[in-house]
Each structure stands twice: as structure tokens, then as C-alpha cells.
Amino acid sequence: MAAAAAAGPVFWRRLLGLLPGRPGLAALLGRLSDRLGRSRDRRRRSPWLLLAPLLSPAVPQATSPPCCLCPEGVHRFQWIRSLVPEFGVCSSHVRVLSSPAEFFQLMKGQIKVAKRRVVMASLYLGTGPLEQELVDCLESTLEESLQAKFPSDLKVSILLDFTRGSRGKKNSRTMLLPLLQRFPEQVRVSLFHTPDLRGLLRLLVPERFNETIGLQHIKVYLFDNSVILSGANLSDSYFTNRQDRYVFLQDCAEIADFFTELVDAVGDVSLQLQGDNTVQVVDGMVHPYKGDRAAYCKAANKRVMDVIHSARTRQQMLHAQTFHGDSLLTQEEAAAAGDRRPAPDTWIYPLIQMKPFEIQIDEIVTETLLTEAERGARVYLTTGYFNLTQAYMDLVLGTRAEYQILLASPEVNGFFGAKGVAGAIPAAYVHIERQFYSEVCSLGQQERVQLQEYWRRGWTFHAKEALESEPGALDSRSLHTGSIPGNQTTGNFEDCVLDC
Secondary structure (H helix, E strand, O other): OOHHHHHHHHHHHHHHHOOOOOOOOOHHHHHHHHHHHHHHHHHHHHHHHEEEEOOOOOOHHHHHHHOOOOOOOOOOOHHHOOOOEEEEEEEHHHHEEOOOHHHHHHHHHHHOOOOOOEEOOOOOOOOOHHHHHHHHHHHHHHHHHHOOOOOOOEEEEEEEEEHHOOOOOOOOHHHHHHHHHOOOEEEEEEEEOOOOHHHHHHHHHHHHHHHHHHOOOOOOEOOOOEEEEOOOEOHHHHHHOOOOEEEOOOOHHHHHHHHHHHHHHHHHOOEOOOOOEEEEOOOOOOOOOOOEEEEHHHHHEEEEEEEEHHHHHHHHHHHHHHHHOOOOOOOOHHHHHHOOOEEEOOOEEEEEEEEEOOOHHHHHEEEEEEHHOEEEEEEEEEOOOOOOOOOOOOHHOOOOOOEEEEEEEEHOOOOOOHHHHHHHHHHHHHHHHHHHHHHHHOOOOOOOEEEEEOOOOOOEEEEOEEEEEEEOOOEEEEEEEEOOOOOOOOEEEEEEEOOO
């Protein structure tokens, strides 16, 4: 019986390889089959989940020496600045958008007034009329920059994923070719290609399915010194009826500089789209799938980490000037003076995750936060795809904090109503959700860990976020995530926004 139970998931996974479907289908249902095969073992050891923070793989300790001149207990997440740059901003410069339409209109408005730079990183650019409207807006702004009395040096940099951006005859690449052809000196389009899709695998894995091997998943939209951090792609549903999260950072030059450098770095290790729809590598860079994989990943790691280290150094110097100089003012004093920056009350930490390049900062910080969540703390998790890794699941079940988890109901899952086997994906997520909740109940933790489903007629749900409220605190610390727990996206970041 045990042998048959073990063989079942293996047979299912092999069968999935023969079935056509939507991208990620095989990976999702294969993971579901693994969970079915392991469910009995997990139930047997479930009492040990109470010791999960002690039994889970050790997370590298990310600590930094406390600043002896800073006030004690400014916030308990200052240790993150030992990994990534810390950006202090005034909360009046932070705005949370509420709808896809607001996101779309803000992007168009920001493009129209941009004078120096537009940087856009996304999984892909869609091919519908709304996406064309966005491209036309870029074209109009570029044209105006050339015809102005004093021409500006406006540059447009777009980073997308190669496999997703190349899908179909009409795709992200063909949408952007007119910009490249008309403004070759001002426009750059970079297409990230995972180093794991190479050789025979690249030849055999069909379109759509090749996207499950690895992706560029950064979502950042930048206009001069203002930045939108989001999980939304540049596609019509994300502009109309696909709910996501969007944080608008207005006039935050240091943050804009960092994300410009980060996108430039990932762009440098990506393929460059040419005006004839071919691609080339940057001079001196190892080819991502034709060159030596180890050499490519080493070069990519150095290029990205150089940006992080450089920004950390800059921000540490700025921190010293801000907190330990004589120019620190309250917001009211700054408004009266008009020329000196107010004291920051919000801290932002961009968390980078690029596992093929051995960059796992997001993983370290997320596991540390979940491990150290205190009794009485409340953690809110939001995801459109409930597919936690086993390590995260053990931490949720084993720590003492209260959890409220918001999930997409089957009807607002992007696969709902799809043809063929893909139509079963929402039910598969429901099964994973129920399996997890059965473990919660078996441990008697249903009061501590609560699950809720998002539903809205005619909409889909894509928001991914984690928020922690400290015991007895009136404020909260929000981790606006752009990742999908369980997926190994190649390039990703999470923007940890701490409002104190």
C-alpha cells in the first residue's frame, strides 16, 4: 500500500508532461501531487511543527552594530540595513493607490511630465489597446523631448522577461520595436533570459512551458525621481479589473537612483533588443544560455551586488548626515525653512531575490521575520496563489504570532473558467488551502491562523503582501512583496516599507 501511494504522485507527474495547458500548470499540479504524497507523513510529524523555528534550516544572521548616536528603538528592523540600503523618507511622499485604473492613469501622467528618465521593469508588456496607449504615451513624450526649445536628455529603459515577452507572433518585443527604431539613442529594451533554460532543454520545452524554468519578475515603474512599486504587469487586466497593490513614492531621488541602477544592472546581463527584432549581449558579457553558466552567474552576481553595496555605502553616509548632523528638522520646521529635508518617519528596504545568482536576501529577511514573530504580534499575508514553501508553512504553524491570510477565491483566480486541464488550477489551489487548514485545525491553531478569500464579481486578484503589527503597537510594518512563495523567479525584489 505504501509503495502504491508513493508511486501515485510519480505517475501523475509523468502524465502531466504529456498534457497541454497554461504556463505553470505542470509545476502547480506536480507540486499538488507531491503534497498529496507527503500529507500522511506531515500529519504524523505535525506536533513537531511547534518547534519549526528551531528545526528549520538555519537562516544566516543578518545583524549590524547599533548606531550609538541613534535613538534607542527607532524600529526593530534596522538590522536589514546590513543587507540592503536603507532609505528614509517622509510619509507625506508615500501614497498607496487603490485601483488598477488609478495605477494606469498615474503611469500615463508621470510619463507625460518626465524630463530625464523613464524606467519600467515588468514580466511583460501586453498587446492590447491599453498597452498601445501606454507605448504611444512614451512615443509622444520622446518626440516632445527632441522638439523642445531646449531638448532634454530623456532616456527610456524597459526591462522584461525574454520568454514571456517573446510569446506569440505579436508580443512585447513587437510592441516596442517602433520606439527602438524611431529613438535608437534614447530607448533601451532589455530581455532577461534565465541561465537555466539552455541546451537541449531550451530546444524541447515548448512556448509557455519554458516560462516555468525561470523569469524576470521585478515590477518597478520610475519617472524622474518618482517611483511606483507594484506587483502589477503592463497588461490590460492590470489596468482595469485585476486587483494588485501599488505604492507611489513621490520625489524620492535616492530611491529612484537605486532602482535605476538596479534595472541597469539586470539589463546589462540581459539580451538587448535590436531594431530588427534580433537580440545581442552587452559587449564583454557572457551569453546567458550559450555561454558558460557558472561564469555568467558569477558575472551577474557581481554586477547586481555592486549596485547593492554601492547604494548601502551611500545611504550609510546619508544616515550619518541626517541623524548626526545639525540639519535635522521637524516637518513643520522644514516647511518653514523651505530648503532643508525633514526628519524621515518611513524606512524602505528593497529586498532582492535572484537565486540563480546566489542572491537570496529576500529569503533571508522573510524567514527571519517569520521566525522572530512574537506572541501577540499579528502577521497579515496576502497572495493570489496560495502555494507556500514547506519552510514557510512550518514557520507559520510553528511560531506564536497570529496570522490572517487573505487568498484569492476560485472565481477570482486568473485560471478560472480556462479551457482544458488549466481550468482545474483554481480547484488545485483550493485543495492546497484546505490541506493547510486541516493541519492548522489538527494542531488546534484555528484561532491563531485564520484564512479568508477575496471575491469581487468580474475581477481577478494578484496582490501579494505581508504586514506585521507588533504587540501593543498602533503602527504597522508592511512588506510589499512582489514574489510568489514557492516559485523560483529569477529576478525579483520586495519593498519593505516601514512606517513608524
